[in-house]
Amino acid sequence: MSIQEVQQDRKKSPFYSRQSELDRLNQWHEWKGYSSADAFYSSELEYFAIRNSTGVFDLTPMTKYRIDGPDALDYIDRLVTRDMRKIKPGRVAYAVWCDDQGQVIDDGTVFHLTEGEYRLCSQERHMDWLMASAIGFDVNIEDETADIAGLAVQGPTSYSILNKLGLDGLENLMFFGLMQFDFEGTELMVSRTGYTGDLGYELWIESSGAEALWDALFTAGKDFGIMAIGTSALEQARIEAGYLAAYEDFLPSLETVRTGRSRSPFELGLGWLVDFKKPNFNGRRALAEEKRRGSTWRLVKLDLEGNKPANHSYIFVKKYGRYSQVGFVTSAAWSPVCKQNIAIGTVKMPYGAVGDTLWVEVYYQREMHWSRLMANAKVVDKPFWDPERRLVTPPGPY
Amino acid sequence: MTERYDAIIVGAGHNGLVCSALLAKAGKRVLVLEARDQVGGAAITRSFADGYSVSACAHLLYQLQPKVVKDLGLKLEYASRNMETIGLSPDGQHVRFSGDRVTGVDDADTTSYKAFHKRMTRFADLLLPYMNQAPARLANFGSGDIVRLAKFGLDIRMLGKTEMQEFIRLIGINIYDELVEHFGNPLLKGVLSVDAVLGTHLGPRSPNTILTYLYRLCGNHGNVASPTGGMSSVTEALAHAARDNGTTIRTGMPVKRIVVENGRAAGVETESGETFSSWLVVSNADPKSTIMDLVTPRHVEAGFTRRVRNIRMRGNAAKLHLALDGLPTIEGLDKKDFGQRMVVAPDENYVEWAFNPAKYGEFSKDPVLEVTFPTFRDPSLAPTGKHVLSAIVQFAPYELKGGWTNDARDEFTKTAIAKLAEYAPDIADRVTATELLTPPDIEKEFRITGGHWHHGELTLDQFLFCRPVGGAAQYAMPLDGLYLCGAGAHPGGGVSGAAGRNAARMILSREKAA
Numbered sequence: 001m002s003i004q005e006v007q008q009d010r011k012k013s014p015f016y017s018r019q020s021e022l023d024r025l026n027q028w029h030e031w032k033g034y035s036s037a038d039a040f041y042s043s044e045l046e047y048f049a050i051r052n053s054t055g056v057f058d059l060t061p062m063t064k065y066r067i068d069g070p071d072a073l074d075y076i077d078r079l080v081t082r083d084m085r086k087i088k089p090g091r092v093a094y095a096v097w098c099d100d101q102g103q104v105i106d107d108g109t110v111f112h113l114t115e116g117e118y119r120l121c122s123q124e125r126h127m128d129w130l131m132a133s134a135i136g137f138d139v140n141i142e143d144e145t146a147d148i149a150g151l152a153v154q155g156p157t158s159y160s161i162l163n164k165l166g167l168d169g170l171e172n173l174m175f176f177g178l179m180q181f182d183f184e185g186t187e188l189m190v191s192r193t194g195y196t197g198d199l200g201y202e203l204w205i206e207s208s209g210a211e212a213l214w215d216a217l218f219t220a221g222k223d224f225g226i227m228a229i230g231t232s233a234l235e236q237a238r239i240e241a242g243y244l245a246a247y248e249d250f251l252p253s254l255e256t257v258r259t260g261r262s263r264s265p266f267e268l269g270l271g272w273l274v275d276f277k278k279p280n281f282n283g284r285r286a287l288a289e290e291k292r293r294g295s296t297w298r299l300v301k302l303d304l305e306g307n308k309p310a311n312h313s314y315i316f317v318k319k320y321g322r323y324s325q326v327g328f329v330t331s332a333a334w335s336p337v338c339k340q341n342i343a344i345g346t347v348k349m350p351y352g353a354v355g356d357t358l359w360v361e362v363y364y365q366r367e368m369h370w371s372r373l374m375a376n377a378k379v380v381d382k383p384f385w386d387p388e389r390r391l392v393t394p395p396g397p398y
Numbered sequence: 399m400t401e402r403y404d405a406i407i408v409g410a411g412h413n414g415l416v417c418s419a420l421l422a423k424a425g426k427r428v429l430v431l432e433a434r435d436q437v438g439g440a441a442i443t444r445s446f447a448d449g450y451s452v453s454a455c456a457h458l459l460y461q462l463q464p465k466v467v468k469d470l471g472l473k474l475e476y477a478s479r480n481m482e483t484i485g486l487s488p489d490g491q492h493v494r495f496s497g498d499r500v501t502g503v504d505d506a507d508t509t510s511y512k513a514f515h516k517r518m519t520r521f522a523d524l525l526l527p528y529m530n531q532a533p534a535r536l537a538n539f540g541s542g543d544i545v546r547l548a549k550f551g552l553d554i555r556m557l558g559k560t561e562m563q564e565f566i567r568l569i570g571i572n573i574y575d576e577l578v579e580h581f582g583n584p585l586l587k588g589v590l591s592v593d594a595v596l597g598t599h600l601g602p603r604s605p606n607t608i609l610t611y612l613y614r615l616c617g618n619h620g621n622v623a624s625p626t627g628g629m630s631s632v633t634e635a636l637a638h639a640a641r642d643n644g645t646t647i648r649t650g651m652p653v654k655r656i657v658v659e660n661g662r663a664a665g666v667e668t669e670s671g672e673t674f675s676s677w678l679v680v681s682n683a684d685p686k687s688t689i690m691d692l693v694t695p696r697h698v699e700a701g702f703t704r705r706v707r708n709i710r711m712r713g714n715a716a717k718l719h720l721a722l723d724g725l726p727t728i729e730g731l732d733k734k735d736f737g738q739r740m741v742v743a744p745d746e747n748y749v750e751w752a753f754n755p756a757k758y759g760e761f762s763k764d765p766v767l768e769v770t771f772p773t774f775r776d777p778s779l780a781p782t783g784k785h786v787l788s789a790i791v792q793f794a795p796y797e798l799k800g801g802w803t804n805d806a807r808d809e810f811t812k813t814a815i816a817k818l819a820e821y822a823p824d825i826a827d828r829v830t831a832t833e834l835l836t837p838p839d840i841e842k843e844f845r846i847t848g849g850h851w852h853h854g855e856l857t858l859d860q861f862l863f864c865r866p867v868g869g870a871a872q873y874a875m876p877l878d879g880l881y882l883c884g885a886g887a888h889p890g891g892g893v894s895g896a897a898g899r900n901a902a903r904m905i906l907s908r909e910k911a912a
Contacts, residue, residue: 078696100701100869100876132704136695259537279661282699285876 013060014210034061037230046233053225059150069139098283103253103262149210154200157224159395164220171394197241242383267297300352302377304341316359405678411439413898414682415636417883420902422643433652443628447831453629466895470639475626477775482738485589490730503583522615529889574602584745591749601753663879684853685866685886705867713837713849716794720787721831726822742767756793796837852891873901
C-alpha cells in the first residue's frame with residue numbers, strides 16, 4: 001500500500017496558519033482528523049489566560065451539523081432528552097442524546113439559529129446515528145464541520161475584547177444566547193457559551209473569514225491579555241467547571257462493547273436534561289424504567305485533601321475501618337484558581353450523595369518511586385469554579 | 399365519542415383472527431378491522447377469472463398448528479389430506495413422496511430418505527414447542543426465560559450425543575450439501591431443495607436452508623392438505639371461532655394509522671376517518687408497515703426504527719393462476735394424481751440456478767414451480783368440467799430490473815407456462831385465462847411490504863429472539879399498548895396461526911402479571 005492509498009493526512013484548521021506562527025512547542029494531537037495543539041507556549045500560562053484574561057481555543061474540529069427542514073424541531077425533540085420546544089430562535093441548549101436503552105451517545109449544544117434551523121455541536125461525529133434518527137422525518141442534515149470555523153474566546157476580558165472588535169449589542173447577549181453580526185461582509189455568529197465555566201463566547205464563521213477574524217481578534221485583544229490556548233489548559237478549566245468529556249467521564253454508548261460500560265443521563269448527573277413530559281424521545285422508555293428502579297452509577301464531583309491529582313484512582317468507602325471499592329476517578333486536577341484538589345468520578349449507587357465522605361487511593365511518583373495515599377474526599381454538588389461574571393448581563397468591562 | 403374496545407386487531411389475516419378469537423375467548427371486547435371486503439389476508443379464496451376461483455396467495459396447508467386447531471375447536475373440511483408430492487419428470491419417471499416414503503428412486507435413496515425424514519421430523523419436533531411460545535429473551539431475562547433456554551438446551555442434549563452434534567451441525571447450514579451427501583436421485587434432491595426455499599429469497603446453497611426446511615416440517619411433519627373451498631374456508635372457520643367468542647369483525651375498513659397518545663397506543667383511525675379507541679392495539683400487518691406507516695417512526699425510537707427498516711423482506715415468489723378448460727396430460731400420471739402436489743425441479747442445481755438471476759434483479763428463465771389443481775378435488779372452484787391450476791413460481795424478485803411492467807409480467811407468465819409445457823405439452827391450449835401475482839402485486843393486494851409471505855426473510859438473524867428485530871421479539875413493540883401478531887413476529891409465515899396464538903397468550907400473561 002502506497003502513501004497515496006493511505007490518504008490520512010491530518011486536516012488543518014483554517015486558523016492553522018496563525019496558530020503555527022505562535023506555536024513554540026510543536027505539540028499537536030489528533031482530534032477527529034484535525035491537528036489540534038496541546039499547548040502553544042505552556043499549558044500553565046494558557047490556563048491562567050483563561051482565568052485572568054482571555055484564552056482563544058480553536059473549535060473548528062468540533063462536529064457541527066446543520067439541521068433544517070419542515071420536521072427539524074420534531075426531529076431534534078425526538079433526538080435529545082430535553083424539551084426543544086422551549087428553545088426559541090437565538091438560544092442555545094446543552095443537551096444529551098441517548099440510544100434506545102437510554103444510554104448517553106454524546107452531549108453537545110444545539111443552536112437554534114433561526115426559526116426551524118439548528119446547528120448541533122459535539123465532540124464526536126454522529127452522522128450515522130443522526131441518519132438513523134431521521135428515518136420518517138422530513139429533515140436535511142448536513143455536516144458543516146469543515147465549512148464553519150469556530151473559536152472559543154473565554155475569560156474575564158473576553159467581553160471587552162469582542163466589544164473592541166466592534167460587536168455592537170453584544171452586551172445584551174445572555175448566557176446561552178446567540179447573535180449574528182456582520183464581520184467584514186461575512187456573517188459572524190457569536191454565542192455566549194463555552195467549556196471553561198467562565199465569562200466567554202464562541203465565535204462561528206465561514207472558513208474563508210477565519211484568518212481575518214483571528215487577526216482582528218488578536219489585534220483587539222492586545223491590551224487585554226489575549227492568548228491562544230491548547231487542549232491541556234482547556235481540560236484543566238473544564239474540570240474546574242465540572243463539565244463532562246466524552247471518552248473520559250463517559251463513553252459514547254454506541255462505542256461500548258461490554259454491557260454496563262455506558263451511562264444514562266441520570267448516572268452522569270444530567271437528570272435535569274431529561275423531560276418525561278415529552279411523550280417520546282429516544283431512550284424514554286428505558287429512562288423511565290431506570291427512574292423507577294434506580295440507577296446503577298452516580299457521577300460525583302470530589303474535593304480531595306492534599307495536592308496530588310487523583311487521576312485514574314479507585315474510590316472507596318470506609319466501613320467498620322475497612323475500605324471497599326465503590327468507583328473510580330475519571331478526571332482529576334489540581335485547581336490553581338480554587339486552590340483545591342478536584343476530581344470527577346463515578347461511583348456505585350447509593351454511595352456518593354452530596355456531602356458524603358469518600359476515600360480516593362492516590363498514586364504518585366517521586367524520583368521513580370511510587371507512593372500511595374488514601375485521600376479523604378468530600379462529594380460536592382456545585383461546580384468547583386463558578387464566578388458571578390459567568391452569568392452577569394451586561395458583562396462588566398475589565 | 400369514539401367506540402372503545404379492549405383490543406383492536408389491525409388486519410384479519412389468519413394470525414389476526416386466531417389472536418382475536420383467543421383474546422375474545424379470554425373475555426375481551428375485540429374489534430378486528432380488515433381492509434379487504436373479506437377476511438383471511440393472504441389465506442383467501444377469490445375469483446381470478448369469470449367463474450374461476452383460487453386460493454390467491456397461500457394455496458396449501460401444511461403448517462396449521464395443532465394447538466391452534468385445538469384451542470379454537472376448529473373443524474376443517476379438507477378436499478384432500480396427506481397429499482403426495484410428485485417430483486415431475488418429462489419422461490414420466492416421477493418421484494413420489496408421501497410421509498417417510500419415496501418411490502421412483504433406487505433402494506439406497508429410499509432407505510436414505512427414510513432416515514433423513516426421521517431425523518428431520520425429530521429435529522422439527524424438538525423445535526415445535528418453541529414455535530408455539532414466545533422466544534426467550536437473551537438480555538434482561540427473567541426466570542421464565544432462563545427456564546426456557548435451559549429447557550431448549552436440555553432438549554438438544556436429550557437427542558443423544560450423535561444427534562445433538564448433527565442438530566448443531568445442521569441448524570445453520572445449507573440443505574444442498576446435506577442432500578448431495580445423502581442422495582443420488584437428482585429429482586429427489588430437486589424437490590427437497592424446493593421444500594427448503596419455497597417462499598424465501600434463498601437458494602438451496604444459501605445458509606440456514608436446513609432451518610427453513612425444518613420450519614416447514616414443524617407441526618405436521620410436512621404433510622400437505624388442501625381445504626375444501628380453498629384457503630378462505632380456513633380463515634372463515636377462524637373468523638367464525640372469533641365471532642362465536644364475541645369478536646366484532648369489520649371488513650372494508652383499511653386502517654390509516656395507529657393513534658398514539660402520550661407515548662402509548664390509544665386506538666386506530668381508518669382511512670374513512672373513523673376512530674376506534676383501545677389501550678391495546680395488535681397489528682397483524684407486517685412489522686415494516688406497522689412501524690413505518692401505521693405508527694410512524696416519530697412515535698418510537700431511532701435504533702428500533704432502523705432495525706425495522708432493515709428487516710429483509712423482499713419477496714421472490716410469484717403466484718400463477720391458470721383457468722383451464724380441461725386437465726392437461728402429463729406423461730406417467732393417472733387422473734387421480736392431479737389431486738396431488740407437483741413440483742418442477744429436476745435437480746438441486748436447477749433450483750440454485752433458478753435462484754441465481756434473482757440475486758441480480760432478473761427472474762428465472764427456468765423457474766421452479768409448485769403446482770396444484772385445486773379443482774380436481776374441489777370442483778366448486780370452477781365451472782363444471784373446467785379446472786384451475788394454482789402454482790408458486792420461483793424466482794421472481796420483488797425489485798425486478800426495469801420493474802414489473804406488463805411486458806415483464808407477460809414474459810414471466812409465458813416462461814412459466816412454457817416450463818409447464820415441458821411436462822404437460824397440451825397445457826397452453828387448455829389455458830383460457832391467466833393471472834400472475836408478482837411480489838409487488840402481492841404487496842399491493844395483501845398489504846405485505848415487499849410481497850414476502852413470511853413478513854420477513856426466514857434466516858437465523860431474523861429468527862427466534864431476533865424476529866422481527868432484537869429487543870422486540872416478545873410480540874410487544876417498544877410502544878406501550880402495541881403488539882405484533884403476524885408472520886413478521888416469531889415464528890414466521892405460513893398458514894400456521896402460531897404467531898397469532900403466541901401473541902394472544904403473551905398479551906394475556908402480561909396482563910395477568912401487571
